[in-house]
Amino acid sequence: MVGYRAPRHPQVEHLARRQTLAARLVGLLILWILLVALVLVAERAIPDEHLPWKPLSVIDPVGAATKAKAARTGQDVAACRAVLAKGGLAYQIAPETEDGFCSVKDAIQFTGGMAPLAPTDAVMTCKQALAVAIWERQVVQTAAFETLGQAVVAVEHFGSFSCRRIYNQQAGPPSEHASANALDVSGFRLADGQVVRLKDHWDDPGPKGVFLRQVRDGACKVFLTTLSPDYNDAHLDHFHLDMGGRPLCA
Template sequence: MAYRVPRHPRIEHHAKHQTRLARLTGLVLLWILVAIMALLAERTIPSQHAPWKALRVVDPVGMATRIKAARSGRDPKLCRAILAKAGLTYRDLPDKTEGDFCVVRDALRIESGMAPLIPADATMVCKEALALSIWERQVVQPAAYELLGQGVTGLEHYGAYSCRRMYGKPDGPVSEHALADAIDLAGFKLADGSRIMVATDWTDPGPKGQFLRRVRDGACKVFLTTLSPDYNAEHRDHFHLDMSGWNKCA
């Protein structure tokens, strides 16, 4: 007959109790460690790199800027609050539908708080205006002072809202311009009155070309879509900047 180990109920009960206690202690220690790590992350990770922290226009561009700008733009009230806190003023515009596919909701026009748009009547949804204001303050102006020795006093553009399909074709995908979620940036007016234009200065090997490439690269970290002369011939004279779709930088 096979040998059977004698059972000791009291010992078995004590062992089970010790096992449960060890598991509970391990779980508590794990949660304490998680809490400590979360506290350290909250205190040490800069806002621009932390997706869970609130978006602020005054923060430098970081790894989380584009994600937070897109997320904040989904909430019209939050988006406007961020603009207002940064000192930007704007005028709300009425919703409208034009033609078969042009729908504008949650649109506004920036009136002050950043280098003025030229022309001024640029209709944009709030998330596009928010991204533009971050880019102007945290990318364009620092690059201008570093590379050109002066600030930018105007952003020249070819338009924001435009009821059309992509590339103005009679059929095909609807352009983000038809939703007021894009702007075509043509150039920059400087404090001394001179201008830097994508059409003429993109290939300049000096400070003008360096500035244009710097601000294009910076736009890729703020907007969801950034298209430049490097993308195709249709963008030889402007940057297309929008807050729709997946990240695309060219």
């Protein structure tokens, strides 16, 4: 017995294919229109610091896109330096050096425009310096005024460039300090002369301890890696902040 085979209608099939294609194109067009509409709404309603396609600015508050934009901008040395200059940060170019696995390239030293680093000779890659500048302006100073009622006039640190491996081990991967891509912050000097230090005030239940946790939490929104006393005993007296390590906030 021969099975029944429905008759073909080439014209109907051709029309159906054209209608299917037209429906897909219309659907795609509607999606693009919706996407453009969403972008236009975002441009008007959402602050720049939350939009990844907006240029990075040191004067913008820290937002959802700040870390990604800082990491991206930092990859272009010219663009990085331009953002610093536009934000009023003064700096000088640091000489390049290379010694085995340690190197300093495209680095700068701040000379003005923010609370000075103490000591003042901290050499950092531009992407690290950019993150430090954003953090100092938008996180540290904001937290200092809100919680301590005064400005931070100096950021104390243990150093930026150091030719060594992680935890000073004899073998293993180089530290981010080996390429001047990190800063170890130990404390904050206030306008009234007080110094808030991690070794003394991290567990302080009062405003100083609150302030230190605010600046740690804010650092996590700017730097790729932020390590604090909560991470391990090696960081009981400082924050490790870098723009080259693995994403980590602790």
